[in-house]
Amino acid sequence: MSDFSLALNEDQLQIQKWVHDFAENVVRPAAPEWDEREEFPWPVVEEAAKIGLYSFDFMAQALMGDATGLTLPITLEELFWGDAGIGLAIFGSGLAAAGIAGNGTPEQMLEWVPQCYGTPDKIQLGAFCVSEPDAGSDVSSLRTRAVYDEAKDEWVLNGTKAWITNGGIADVHVVVAAVDPELKGRGQASFIVPPNTKGLSQGQKYSKLGIRASHTAEVVLDDVRVPGHCLLGGKEKLDAKLARAREALANPEKAAHQGGQPAMATFEATRPAVAAQAIGIARAAYEYSLEYAKERKAFGKPIIMNQGIAFMLSDMITEIDAARLLVHRAAWLSRNGQYKNAEGSQSKLKAGRVAVWVTERAIQILGGYGYVKEYPVERWHRDAKIYDIFEGTEQIQQLVIARAISGLRIE
Secondary structure (H helix, E strand, C coil): CCCCCCCCCHHHHHHHHHHHHHHHHHHHHHHHHHHHHCCCCHHHHHHHHHCCCCCHHHHHHHHHCCCCCCHHHHHHHHHHHHCHHHHHHHHCHHHHHHHHHHHCCHHHHHHHCHHHCEECCEECCEEEECCECCECCCHHHCCCEEEEECCCCEEEEEEEEEEEECCCCCCEEEEEEECCHHHHHHHEEEEEECCCCCCEEEEEECCCCCCCCCCEEEEEEEEEEEEHHHECCCHHHHHHHHHHHHHHHHCHHHHHHCCCCHHHHHHHHHHHHHHHHHHHHHHHHHHHHHHHHHHCEECCEEHHHCHHHHHHHHHHHHHHHHHHHHHHHHHHHHHCCCCCCCHHHHHHHHHHHHHHHHHHHHHHHHHHHHHCCCCCHHHHHHHHHHHHCCCCCHHHHHHHHHHHHHCCCCC
C-alpha cells in the first residue's frame, strides 16, 4: 500500500498536462457544436483514440497500474474541464470496463475490456446496463430476468434498461439481471452481451437538459441468448452466492454477512471518478467567471473589486478544493481497499453539490450574459445537474453514508 499524499508524481503531472492540452485544444472548441447537435461526437472520440486517451492501454494504466489511485481522477477532472458531454462520450465505456473488472474473472477481463474500446482504426464502445424504467435508485428491484438454459449452456435475457450511456450503440453491453428475483439484490448477476447479439436493440433515445453529446438511451432485451461463459464470474461462483443468499433468507441474522449487489459494487468503486468529473465542470465555471470578473467593469472598476463578487469567488474555490480533497482521499482508499465510512459516496455527494452550486454562482457573476448560449456557463450549469442524479442520487449517497457510519439498515 502506498502512503497517501496529495503530491502528484512526474508521470501524473505529464498526464495531467497531456489531457488538459487535449481538452483545451480539441474538446472545448468542439463542445458547443455537439451540445447543440445532441449527437455522439465520433470525430472527437477518434482524435482521443489516435493519441491513446481512448484506449484499453490507458485505462489499464490509470486503473490498475497506479498504486495511488489518483491518475484517473486527475485525468477526468482535466477532460471534463473541457466539456462533460464529450468527456462522457470518451469515458462512458469505462463504466462497462469497471463492471467487467469488478465482477468478472481475470480471463473475462482480458477478453472483454479491450473490446469496450477497440482500436484507433476500429473504435468500439461499452455500455453498463443497470437502471430500468421502474428501478433507478432501487437497484434491488430489477425486472430484467436471466434464465439459464442448461441444455444449451446459454442464458436468456429479457427486459428493458433505461438511462444507459452508449445504450444500443455500444459493441459490448454489460447487463445486470435478476437470476432469482426472490433474493432481490443478492439474486442478481452480470452478463456480457457480445457485439451483434440478436434480440438486443436500442429503444428510446433521451433528449436531455445537459451532457447532450453523450448518447443516453433505453436498451431492449428480447430473448437475448448469450453463451454460459458470458456470465461474469462464472456459474460456480454464482451458484455458491445464491446458496448463501437463500440460507441468509432463511436465517435473517446471517444476511448482513452476505455479498452485495454487483451493480452497487461497481458504482461504489467508480464514485470518486464520477466526482472528479463534477469537479472539472465546477473548475471550468469558476475559472471563467474569475477572468470575467477581473475584466468586466461596472461603476468605473472591475466587478471583482466589489465584495459581493469577490466573496462569491472565494467561496467557489474553497468548495472546489474541499471537494477535490474528498475525491483524492476516496480514490486512494478505493485503490487500497480501505473504505470505512462510504468515502466514495462522500466524495460523489459533495462534488455533485459543489458543481451545481458553483455553476449557478458563475451565471450570477456574468448576469444576463451567463444566461445566454453565447457564453459557456449556462451549458456548464446544465451539465452539472446530472451529478446530483446519476450513479446514485444525492439522497442515495446520504443513505449509503448513513448505513456505513451507523452499521444499521437505515431505510
